[in-house]
Amino acid sequence: MKKQGKKIVTVQEAFQVWFEEYVNINTRTNTQKSYRGMIEKHIFPQLGDMEMNKLDARLLQKFINERRKCLKRSSLGKLLAIMRSCFSYAVNPCGFCKSNPAENVWLPRDIEEPGKEIHVFSSTDVAAIEKQYPPGHDYYVALHVCYYTGLRIGEALGLRWQDVDFEKRELTVAGTMLENGLRQSMPKTRSSYRTIPYGTQLQMLLQTEQLRQMDVRQSAGNSRYNKGDYVCCRIGSGKQICAPDFRFFNAWCKKNLGGGSTHSLRHTHATMLLEAGETMDAVSKRLGHSSIAITAKYYSHVTEKGKLRMRATLDNLFPPDNVTG
Template identity: 30%
Template sequence: MTGGTRKRGATWSYYFDLGKIDGKRQKKEKGGFKTKKEAETALAKAINEYNNAGAVFTPSEITVSDYLDQWYDLYCKPNLKYQSQVTYLRIIEIHLKPKYGKYRLKALTSAILQEYANDLKMSGLAKKYVSCILTVFGAALDYAVEPMHYLSANPMRYVKLPKIERSPRERIVLSMEDWERIVERFPSGSRFYIPLMIGFYTGLRISETFGLTWDDIDLEKRELTVNKQIVKRNFGADVRKVVEKKDKRKLRSSWYFATPKTQSSKRTVKFGEMLYQALKQERAEQMKNELKHGERYTIQVVKKELDEKGNEMQRIVPVQKSLQSDLPRVKMVCVTEHGEYTSTDSFKYCSKIIHKELKIAFDYHSLRHTHATILIESGADVKDVQTRLGHANIQTTLQTYVHDTEKMANRSVDIFEQAVKQKKLS
């Protein structure tokens, strides 16, 4: 490694060559030292830090930055879904490269990475996000061991996630009074009435509700089928350009149908009279509006495309009815009077009004949580609730949606008292 000192004006500076990043040789220079000796001492310390990152090792030529780029191209692109690619690349560019990008890969040790994990904890990041950063780094280093053989062992293996004492996220359960105020503010005829009703009366996730088409709803059997969800993604640019916000002209986004969150998310959900009447009326109104607005009415068609891995996906394309399209039409459940698609982005306005105008703690997930809590409080079988919500295992239902409430506690007391009385009589 080359380096040296030089006098610049009244002070001294040191400089030395770094490893290559993006194939280009990088140079480090720092000035402001009063004497040449101070600059030489600082140079030796800087070179030692660069070469070792605080540890004794046998260095490899590849830097962490270049390796992460290599790992992303070789592993992430072919194997991860679009949203996961975006998440991984943001972690790489925002967290990993700025911290360790200039160092050589073999400079990393468990001690160094444990200190990094502790620093992430102290930075105030959410526990889940800290875990995600460390998981991504760990996966990258696993790949460096096998199949790349850049490392003999993964230094992340012995790093422990620091305990982050943080109050659990409040899970909002709406009172019936608050629910009545919400549907009074967004009554039948509002573009938000149907998604609110679906969330409250079925417990669907927001991406499932806004992915529903009329083909998914059987009014005669009073049931709906969850076989897809809605996702927003960019097209016309690769993930790296999206993350780095380059080539903004091509960073267009659109809504796509995607597979459900998990295999167990594919399910049929029965519903009762209230939602039946709401859906029946909405279906009739949409048919009436389409006749009323005629060729000016907006419809949605689906266009088949290929994702980064060559898998088929379906993009939802809005077109005016007057434009004859050869693409198959899809009839979305959540639309406006003029047929425009009501998306999860559109629903943010509804949530904002409920927060600021009605002063009610609310997000769409609170409808799902309220639905599950009412069922459990009323004595519904937990296994049935799990199936209805589409959870992969019953522990998720128990830990996430079933919690102690005053009503449940009182019912337990009543059950016990009645059981004791029966035993005394027998």
């Protein structure tokens, strides 16, 4: 479409250019997938056909205000950040518009971000999982790594033996296994890159698994067994495991435990640490969260229990009988 010899660019076309020239080059695969989902679901249906040079801050503010009815504050902030980045690129270097129409758009203040609802496995649930997925099952090692360390399932599957320090009893999260079976050499975010300590129980499990893999490789004379040198691999073939494979575990949890998934192992680990007295800051760093505020949103149920204990302590220190009118 031409106007006075200059091509008119739509919002959808601007996003396509931004993706091709910037996002696909500078962001991780999971980030690209997340961006694409939000853009196609929220931006294109409402703004996709609009001309870039007709966008203004008031129109976009109304759009953001309307989106608050269906998005939480964190998701709405992400949506606005995506628009700001794309439209900034549309200004320079693309020249699709003279100024960034999203620059002066802000999140409504009346949005309350509720605590995140999470599923935590009980001790009975954990025992049932142990029975269903015993040693020798393809899922056994990965499930226990998540349970004992709080790693995301992709991080556990991307863990290599070189990332495990048996002497210090530490493991380093330096990558993640993507859904397509390729290992990404960086974890989910910058803060997700971390080295964390682990206990004796996991030490014994990992040492046993490493010896098992070595025995299989030697007895089969197969130097290509577990060629990626992954901590978690298929017992018989040594092939890598991908997160989508655990859909069977998630379905089993839903059917037999009333809910839960591999991510619930992470939530269970964090909850156990917090209830045992570890600080929110220490747990936040262990989980690889970018800020303690994110951790607090997920584990507000633990802080509520802490408030109850605090009230009980206060009542013991200052008994009601001592109160005078």
